[in-house]
Amino acid sequence: MVEKTPIAILISGRGSNMMALLEACAQPDYPARVALVLSNKPDAPGLDIARKFGIETSFVDHKSYGRDREAHERDINQILEKTGVKIVCLAGYMRVLTPYLVTKWSGRMLNIHPSLLPAFPGLHTHEAALKAGVKEHGCTIHLVTPGVDEGPILAQAKVPVFENDTADDLAQRVLVQEHRLYPETLARFITEKRS
Ligand code: GRF
Numbered sequence: 001m002v003e004k005t006p007i008a009i010l011i012s013g014r015g016s017n018m019m020a021l022l023e024a025c026a027q028p029d030y031p032a033r034v035a036l037v038l039s040n041k042p043d044a045p046g047l048d049i050a051r052k053f054g055i056e057t058s059f060v061d062h063k064s065y066g067r068d069r070e071a072h073e074r075d076i077n078q079i080l081e082k083t084g085v086k087i088v089c090l091a092g093y094m095r096v097l098t099p100y101l102v103t104k105w106s107g108r109m110l111n112i113h114p115s116l117l118p119a120f121p122g123l124h125t126h127e128a129a130l131k132a133g134v135k136e137h138g139c140t141i142h143l144v145t146p147g148v149d150e151g152p153i154l155a156q157a158k159v160p161v162f163e164n165d166t167a168d169d170l171a172q173r174v175l176v177q178e179h180r181l182y183p184e185t186l187a188r189f190i191t192e193k194r195s
Pocket residue numbers: 011013014015016017018091092093112113114139175178
């Protein structure tokens with residue numbers, strides 16, 4: 001049996017990347033297991049999916065904290081530490097983190113971003129790519145640092161941009177790559193960290 005590192009996945013929405021990670025983690029030879037799925041939104045559809053998988057879930061509703069982002073993150077961190085996870089994977093977690101949580105998980109927190117960083121950080125990446133007229137687009141897995149979408153890049157996957165693409169076409173094409181790249185990169189990251 002392969003050693004399985006406990007991870008947490010942080011989500012805000014539908015959780016299709018979470019699902020890809022859950023499926024990978026269900027494989028006996030995959031080096032991680034999902035110990036927790038946590039959302040900042042109590043009604044994130046991904047939470048229900050995770051529950052159906054029998055995964056422990058939690059939510060910390062950011063709305064209860066007003067402007068105190070750090071207080072929100074302190075409560076998230078407490079849950080992460082209590083659960084004993086070693087790595088945190090952001091997967092469609094739509095809150096910008098403060099240095100508090102980023103520093104706590106420095107070198108142990110990964111994010112997936114739907115563009116070929118450093119191109120198109122932030123939101124609406126597919127629209128931005130179309131507007132810029134690029135011929136290639138894609139996704140990036142990176143370590144999380146205090147600057148938004150700025151951390152060291154672990155892996156990227158490219159897709160072509162076709163002439164009549166809409167933002168939705170592009171999002172779909174990139175998403176297929178996201179679902180392949182995240183599990184693959186996490187496995188490599190863990191294995192390299194161990195050696
Ligand atoms: C993905 O495109 C991811 O790259 C971005 O937000 C989207 C989340 O989708 N950060 P899902 O919740 O994983 O389906």
